[in-house]
Amino acid sequence: xxxxxxxxxxxxxxxxxxxxxxxxxxxxxxxxxxxxxxxxxxxxxxxxxxxxxxxxxxxxxxxxxxxxxxxxxxxxxxxxxxxxxxxxxxxxxxxxxxxxxxxxxxxxxxxxxxxxxxxxxxxxxxxxxxxxxxxxxxxxxxxxxxxxxxxxxxxxxxxxxxxxxxxxxxxxxxxxxxxxxxxxxxxxxxxxxxxxxxxxxxxxxxxxxxxxxxxxxxxxxxxxxxxxxxxxxxxxxxxxxxxxxxxxxxxxxxxxxxxxxxxxxxxxxxxxxxxxxxxxxxxxxxxxxxxxxxxxxxxxxxxxxxxxxxxxxxxxxxxxxxxxxxxxxxx
Amino acid sequence: xxxxxxxxxxxxxxxxxxxxxxxxxxxxxxxxxxxxxxxxxxxxxxxxxxxxxxxxxxxxxxxxxxxxxxxxxxxxxxxxxxxxxxxxxxxxxxxxxxxxxxxxxxxxxxxxxxxxxxxxxxxxxxxxxxxxxxxxxxxxxxxxxxxxxxxxxxxxxxxxxxxxxxxxxxxxxxxxxxxxxxxxxxxxxxxxxxxxxxxxxxxxxxxxxxxx
Numbered sequence: 233x234x235x236x237x238x239x240x241x242x243x244x245x246x247x248x249x250x251x252x253x254x255x256x257x258x259x260x261x262x263x264x265x266x267x268x269x270x271x272x273x274x275x276x277x278x279x280x281x282x283x284x285x286x287x288x289x290x291x292x293x294x295x296x297x298x299x300x301x302x303x304x305x306x307x308x309x310x311x312x313x314x315x316x317x318x319x320x321x322x323x324x325x326x327x328x329x330x331x332x333x334x335x336x337x338x339x340x341x342x343x344x345x346x347x348x349x350x351x352x353x354x355x356x357x358x359x360x361x362x363x364x365x366x367x368x369x370x371x372x373x374x375x376x377x378x379x380x381x382x383x384x385x386x387x388x389x390x391x392x393x394x395x396x397x398x399x400x401x402x403x404x405x406x407x408x409x410x411x412x413x414x415x416x417x418x419x420x421x422x423x424x425x426x427x428x429x430x431x432x433x434x435x436x437x438x439x440x441x442x443x444x445x446x447x448x449x450x451x452x453x454x455x456x457x458x459x460x461x462x463x464x465x466x467x468x469x470x471x472x473x474x475x476x477x478x479x480x481x482x483x484x485x486x487x488x489x490x491x492x493x494x495x496x497x498x499x500x501x502x503x504x505x506x507x508x509x510x511x512x513x514x515x516x517x518x519x520x521x522x523x524x525x526x527x528x529x530x531x532x533x534x535x536x537x538x539x540x541x542x543x544x545x546x547x548x549x550x551x552x553x554x555x556x557x558x559x560x561x562x563x
Numbered sequence: 564x565x566x567x568x569x570x571x572x573x574x575x576x577x578x579x580x581x582x583x584x585x586x587x588x589x590x591x592x593x594x595x596x597x598x599x600x601x602x603x604x605x606x607x608x609x610x611x612x613x614x615x616x617x618x619x620x621x622x623x624x625x626x627x628x629x630x631x632x633x634x635x636x637x638x639x640x641x642x643x644x645x646x647x648x649x650x651x652x653x654x655x656x657x658x659x660x661x662x663x664x665x666x667x668x669x670x671x672x673x674x675x676x677x678x679x680x681x682x683x684x685x686x687x688x689x690x691x692x693x694x695x696x697x698x699x700x701x702x703x704x705x706x707x708x709x710x711x712x713x714x715x716x717x718x719x720x721x722x723x724x725x726x727x728x729x730x731x732x733x734x735x736x737x738x739x740x741x742x743x744x745x746x747x748x749x750x751x752x753x754x755x756x757x758x759x760x761x762x763x764x765x766x767x768x769x770x771x772x773x774x775x
Contacts, residue, residue: 466647
């Protein structure tokens with residue numbers, strides 16, 4: 233972790249000096265013991281996510297274990313582990329206990345996001361457009377025509393998730409549908425980047441920034457509303473930027489992969505992305521601190537955001553040195 | 564998860580998949596199963612919450628014309644603390660008499676659930692109405708086929724599954740009474756006596772509720 237922090241400091245232009253790096257770390261907010269705990273938590277939740285999801289994959293889509301040499305399944309587990317830790321932080325931030333059922337919900341949510349995103353990203357333009365339409369029908373009418381095992385697994389996971397909480401709850405259903413709409417806009421932009429033609433550079437950046445903000449923000453809102461029964465408006469506002477930050481961080485980590493596939497994001501278009509990301513990090517941490525009293529959930533959220541921030545700065549640095557993008561699984 | 568919980572989940576999967584398969588075969592008619600899209604109903608909400616700025620607006624607030632509408636949530640019942648986030652332009656205040664739109668999509672779920680004959684009184688009453696319709700009769704035949712494929716263990720597990728749908732009913736019933744906070748109004752949370760057997764003790768029923 234120390235090496236990652238030192239590298240992160242370097243990416244942000246902080247001089248390579250032990251004291252300066254320590255001071256940088258202190259200014260970023262996480263507690264050293266929280267960072268240590270998160271390391272253990274990642275290992276624990278990864279194993280449990282595997283135990284939970286492997287059973288489902290075995291029944292409904294065993295071929296996933298072999299896709300891309302097992303990398304695809306591992307990637308699903310890593311995303312699920314991330315969602316589980318973020319879910320725990322959100323649950324504890326709002327004063328609830330992260331019990332076995334909530335862990336299961338977070339697992340389902342992570343797997344659902346992974347499979348849902350893959351439908352939009354990984355199967356070509358025609359299928360991507362079809363999936364957008366079919367997902368819209370699913371969310372508007374409840375019907376989903378299952379065409380293969382991957383879709384069967386997705387639908388089973390989604391139906392399990394929907395059985396865990398009342399999806400007619402007003403805020404939850406709005407978060408779910410808003411998340412879908414923002415993913416739809418994102419996918420449409422990928423399919424037709426000319427939509428940005430004619431906009432000034434500033435307007436393009438604003439548009440892209442808002443898109444990432446909404447994708448991440450609604451992801452964390454929906455996750456939290458699946459986990460707990462009620463979120464006050466103030467809590468809602470305070471959490472939203474943390475979700476947005478996770479998306480900005482993701483996009484920075486995927487910068488070169490996205491460019492390789494000609495995907496335009498705010499983080500691969502903005503100048504000095506690492507410094508911009510640091511500013512976004514500080515805003516998000518401030519929002520969490522202002523919105524919630526100090527508790528384990530708040531420490532976990534800040535610790536995880538920091539860890540994710542430095543690991544993705546490192547990923548960006550490593551990917552930059554590759555000659556071409558390769559699909560690598562990152563924790 | 565316990566073995567029972569796993570079986571229950573697998574049974575729930577089976578039911579969910581079978582509903583889609585029957586729809587594909589044209590056995591469930593053209594109606595909707597459920598809908599998450601709330602934009603139509605949300606248009607009547609008295610307040611809009613801008614999750615970006617953290618401000619609560621009247622839905623008619625003129626300052627919203629300049630705002631990014633992707634960040635707005637429809638809010639029906641704002642609580643006392645929420646008004647500390649009030650927009651200074653429109654100055655929203657607590658309102659009485661505004662009710663959430665009932666969910667037209669949930670009828671089919673009510674109908675399907677009622678056919679399994681294990682549900683609370685509210686559900687059963689609404690289900691009866693649905694069963695009288697042509698679509699309801701189609702669904703009844705389809706549901707009988709699903710049930711016929713289940714063995715006794717699975718049928719017992721179905722009792723547990725009904726508690727999941729029951730909690731949705733309680734929440735929807737709560738919505739119908741003007742709450743959107745997931746709480747259950749007094750008098751609407753009573754489960755009807757089971758015909759076959761009580762799978763869940765009272766204690767488990769409490770723990771098993773979704774809104775905790």
